Amino acid sequence: MLMHPADHAETHRHGHVGQEPMNVDLGRRIARWRQADADRRAANATANRSRQPSFPGRWVSAISLICGPTLLMTGILLRSQFHFFFPDQLAAYTRHPALITAAYTCFACGIILLCPAVMTLAQRIAATSPLWGLWGGCLVIAGLFTRTFQFGTDHLAFQLTDSFGLQPMINGISHYYAAWRDMTWHPFRTLSGPAFLGWVVLAIGAYRSGALGLGRSIALGLMTALALGTLKGTEPQSIIAAGGLCVAFVPLGIALLRSGPPPSRRAILWLIVLIVWHILGAAFGSRG
DSSP states (O other): OOOOHHHHHHHHHHHHHHHHHHHHHHHHHHHHHHHHHHHHHHHHHHHHHTOOOSSSOHHHHHHHHHHHHHHHHHHHHHTTTSOSSHHHHHHHHHHOHHHHHHHHHHHHHHHHHHHHHHHHHHHHHHTTOHHHHHHHHHHHHHHHHHHHHHHHHHHHHHHHHHHHOHHHHHHHHHHHHHHHHHOSOOHHHHTHHHHHHHHHHHHHHHHHHTSSOHHHHHHHHGGGGSOOSTTOOOOHHHHHHHHHHHHHHHHHHHHHHHTSOOOOHHHHHHHHHHHHHHHHHHHHGGGO
16 A cells, blocks of 8 residues: 555654654763763762872872883883794794893883882772772782783793703793693682783772773773783783773873972982982892
8 A cells, every 4th residue: 555645754753753752862861871970080089189199109109100001011012023922932032132121121010010000090999989999909919910920930931041042941831831731729820810800890990989981991991901921922902901001090190290299309319319229239239
């Protein structure tokens, strides 16, 4: 049966009438969600306004938030030209020892600096969501210790490659992988889970508490994709993970630097003393 043009117009009009309430309802839901997100962030900002990080302090926190992700990304990019699995990492070290050493050192220093950075974010989360701050911070820091432990095995492997040669070390690391896989229990093997899961918990806590917005919280959660293991180089997802960390942490560090006065002369003097002490210790400490 053919529909009269007037009936067709009436049907078309009623169809639009049905769609308009749906569009209006969706728009209202988005507006409410945005308002709730803005309220969470405002409440968290208010709770943290008079609470500078008690430990490790504003300056250490800010520098860690900026330099930790930056060093991590630097190390990842320096070794990105080589295949990520361990035979190729050892082979790359034999051809470019300075470059690979710099890459792994930057990565390890970034991991160390992430510890106070994560403490700082966890404190900001805990201002409005204590349990999320507690569990997210603890899980991520436990995972960071696991990565530091694995850097020790990386460093040892490179040093032994200088002594024994490439092929014996490839065989040795292969046996190490097999032994690690068959090991019944080891503390740092047990902590491999938090190295991945912790970033997700911290990201959810950052969003729910209002410490970070949705976009930066998702960027923070991308750190769960960072490769874990002995002599693991750069995979594509490693660059994405470190990039997300930079998006989440660096603006927070800059905001902390701007939130208070510059360091006092006494603080600068002590910083100079500590740097000189460290340089002298590194230069002469190994000679004893």
